[in-house]
Amino acid sequence: MKRAAIVPPTLVFLGLVACSSSPPSPQGQEGANPNLPAAQQYLVPPMKVTTPVGFADGQTPTVPAGFTIAAFADHLRGPRNVYPLTNGDVLAVEAGGPPPEPMTRPKDVLFALAKGQAHSPVKAGNRVVLLRDTNGDGKADVQVVLIDKLHSPFGIVLVGDNLYVAETDRIMRYPFTVGQTSIAGPGVLVTLLPGGPIDHHWTKSLTASPDGSKLYVGIGSNSNIVERGIVAEQDRARIWEVDPMTGATRPYATGLRNPNGLTFEPTSGKLWAVINERDEIGQNLVPDYMTSVKDGGFYGWPWSWYGDHVDVRVKPERPDMVAKAIAPDFALGPHVAALGLAFNTSATFGPRYAGGAFVGEHGSWNRTVLTGYQVVFVPFSGGKPSGRIEPFVTGFLDAHDNTMGRPVGVAFDRTGALLIADDVGNAVWRVTPAVARASASPAVR
Amino acid sequence: MPSEPITPRVTIAGIPVHAMLVPFPIACFTGAMITDVVYSRTAEIQWANFSAWLLAFGMLMGSLAALLGMIDFFRRGPKPTIGWVHMIGNLAILAIALVNNLVHARDGWTSVVPIGLTLSVITVLIMVVTGFLGHRLAYRHVSRDDIVRHGDGL
Numbered sequence: 001m002k003r004a005a006i007v008p009p010t011l012v013f014l015g016l017v018a019c020s021s022s023p024p025s026p027q028g029q030e031g032a033n034p035n036l037p038a039a040q041q042y043l044v045p046p047m048k049v050t051t052p053v054g055f056a057d058g059q060t061p062t063v064p065a066g067f068t069i070a071a072f073a074d075h076l077r078g079p080r081n082v083y084p085l086t087n088g089d090v091l092a093v094e095a096g097g098p099p100p101e102p103m104t105r106p107k108d109v110l111f112a113l114a115k116g117q118a119h120s121p122v123k124a125g126n127r128v129v130l131l132r133d134t135n136g137d138g139k140a141d142v143q144v145v146l147i148d149k150l151h152s153p154f155g156i157v158l159v160g161d162n163l164y165v166a167e168t169d170r171i172m173r174y175p176f177t178v179g180q181t182s183i184a185g186p187g188v189l190v191t192l193l194p195g196g197p198i199d200h201h202w203t204k205s206l207t208a209s210p211d212g213s214k215l216y217v218g219i220g221s222n223s224n225i226v227e228r229g230i231v232a233e234q235d236r237a238r239i240w241e242v243d244p245m246t247g248a249t250r251p252y253a254t255g256l257r258n259p260n261g262l263t264f265e266p267t268s269g270k271l272w273a274v275i276n277e278r279d280e281i282g283q284n285l286v287p288d289y290m291t292s293v294k295d296g297g298f299y300g301w302p303w304s305w306y307g308d309h310v311d312v313r314v315k316p317e318r319p320d321m322v323a324k325a326i327a328p329d330f331a332l333g334p335h336v337a338a339l340g341l342a343f344n345t346s347a348t349f350g351p352r353y354a355g356g357a358f359v360g361e362h363g364s365w366n367r368t369v370l371t372g373y374q375v376v377f378v379p380f381s382g383g384k385p386s387g388r389i390e391p392f393v394t395g396f397l398d399a400h401d402n403t404m405g406r407p408v409g410v411a412f413d414r415t416g417a418l419l420i421a422d423d424v425g426n427a428v429w430r431v432t433p434a435v436a437r438a439s440a441s442p443a444v445r
Numbered sequence: 446m447p448s449e450p451i452t453p454r455v456t457i458a459g460i461p462v463h464a465m466l467v468p469f470p471i472a473c474f475t476g477a478m479i480t481d482v483v484y485s486r487t488a489e490i491q492w493a494n495f496s497a498w499l500l501a502f503g504m505l506m507g508s509l510a511a512l513l514g515m516i517d518f519f520r521r522g523p524k525p526t527i528g529w530v531h532m533i534g535n536l537a538i539l540a541i542a543l544v545n546n547l548v549h550a551r552d553g554w555t556s557v558v559p560i561g562l563t564l565s566v567i568t569v570l571i572m573v574v575t576g577f578l579g580h581r582l583a584y585r586h587v588s589r590d591d592i593v594r595h596g597d598g599l
Binding site: 033042043104105107223224225226227228229276280311312313314315316344 | 540
């Protein structure tokens with residue numbers, strides 16, 4: 001790595017020519033054995049930033065035949081996550097990002113302007129809102145702010161009578177019994193999490209082990225590919241296991257660039273997550289993926305992607321780490337920005353969808369043809385993906401590729417209906433089988 | 446009397462603004478080459494950040510200098526060959542700087558090595574020639590002739 005690489009001008013010219021882009025449509029960058037093209041570099045990275053326009057009144061995303069979709073709640077302020085409770089109440093986590101990152105390069109100034117444009121003009125709430133459907137018509141008629149003034153919250157999980165909320169810089173615990181519509185007191189700090197001042201990937205996904213004895217929190221990297229320096233990546237790009245009583249933490253799995261949607265797969269009992277992979281080495285690279293997460297596993301970031309594909313942008317090289325890198329289980333496609341994951345445990349959607357995974361894809365900004373902006377379905381069998389990925393909820397884009405909505409967190413409620421947090425539509429959508437709709441949402445109490 | 450002088454059109458208190466601006470791109474692009482070299486030896490990302498800012502600021506100031514230099518050059522007076530070479534060489538530098546800024550906007554190692562560093566070195570090599578010609582223009586065609594013409598003596 002110490003070679004002073006000064007190449008002749010002819011090679012420079014060839015290097016620039018080689019920056020021309022490949023066809024932008026995904027070419028099989030999905031599934032258990034994705035087609036992975038060669039990495040390339042750009043002078044001007046491909047980009048297409050969408051403009052948020054929102055849904056018109058009465059307009060909804062699109063679902064397959066045999067299903068219906070309706071807003072369970074709307075006029076929210078940037079809902080990014082949904083958490084259904086056993087009594088039918090739904091907690092929506094509203095969040096905007098933390099304060100802007102320090103500008104260390106001219107590029108940061110331009111990128112901040114471009115990406116900021118894609119977010120909803122509605123100021124995000126940074127709070128947990130309780131949604132309750134008292135008359136069982138499938139639409140929440142009560143919206144109460146349960147916890148306010150949070151620091152960019154995202155992850156949320158209830159264990160017994162303890163409600164854990166992962167803000168971008170800490171996990172807090174609140175006493176909460178299902179049925180309550182308010183929380184007394186400020187909550188208790190469980191543990192601090194790596195937060196600012198950079199805090200690039202700020203969403204802290206949270207789940208609990210099936211027995212409730214441990215929490216798992218996703219901590220995204222502080223950069224695309226260590227361009228903030230390796231020191232900024234201290235305790236980043238990993239999943240922590242947290243003891244909810246003592247606040248003790250340990251790295252559970254590392255090398256995961258931006259892990260979200262932490263969820264235990266019910267049949268295998270394994271922890272799964274969806275991971276946002278790195279940018280600027282191709283329109284079709286690197287596919288975001290979903291994977292089972294092994295205790296102690298290392299998944300490559302930053303030194304390599306998809307197993308042992310070395311990223312030449314990272315110096316010093318670490319062949320020892322590349323050799324350890326685990327290839328993930330299932331590719332979701334390039335730049336789809338998968339942020340939500342839920343397993344369908346009920347029979348409500350019928351046998352075709354039983355047991356499968358549903359993934360919320362926030363959508364791309366870093367390729368010329370948009371990908372994501374949908375909720376996809378991945379069939380599972382025996383705790384593993386068992387078929388092709390397919391779109392399930394679509395129609396978040398209008399005819400001009402403006403965003404009417406952007407799906408983020410997904411979850412199944414107690415009736416087996418799919419809930420989707422939409423931080424541009426500022427709604428929580430609810431998908432039910434068409435036939436069962438009338439009785440699908442029993443009233444609370 | 447020697448050839449008619451190039452009379453600067455854009456001046457502040459008689460001093461050409463072009464001459465005031467040219468040190469900025471010279472210093473910035475030379476600095477960027479140095480910080481590129483240091484990054485290529487250390488992989489310490491802050492050196493690459495320095496390069497990115499130096500290249501951006503160098504291109505901004507260099508573009509202003511080019512604009513004013515061309516106003517001076519085209520609006521009146523003779524067009525000596527070294528003036529053309531100076532201008533074309535420096536426009537080439539600005540074109541390279543644009544590409545080099547884009548290369549430096551990449552993330553990590555390949556924002557500098559190998560193409561960024563190579564472009565930074567080529568920039569400095571061209572600047573050695575165009576800077577020398579620029580001084581020839583200033584001393585022979587502006588300063589000295591100006592002084593002779595105004596009879597201030599030497």
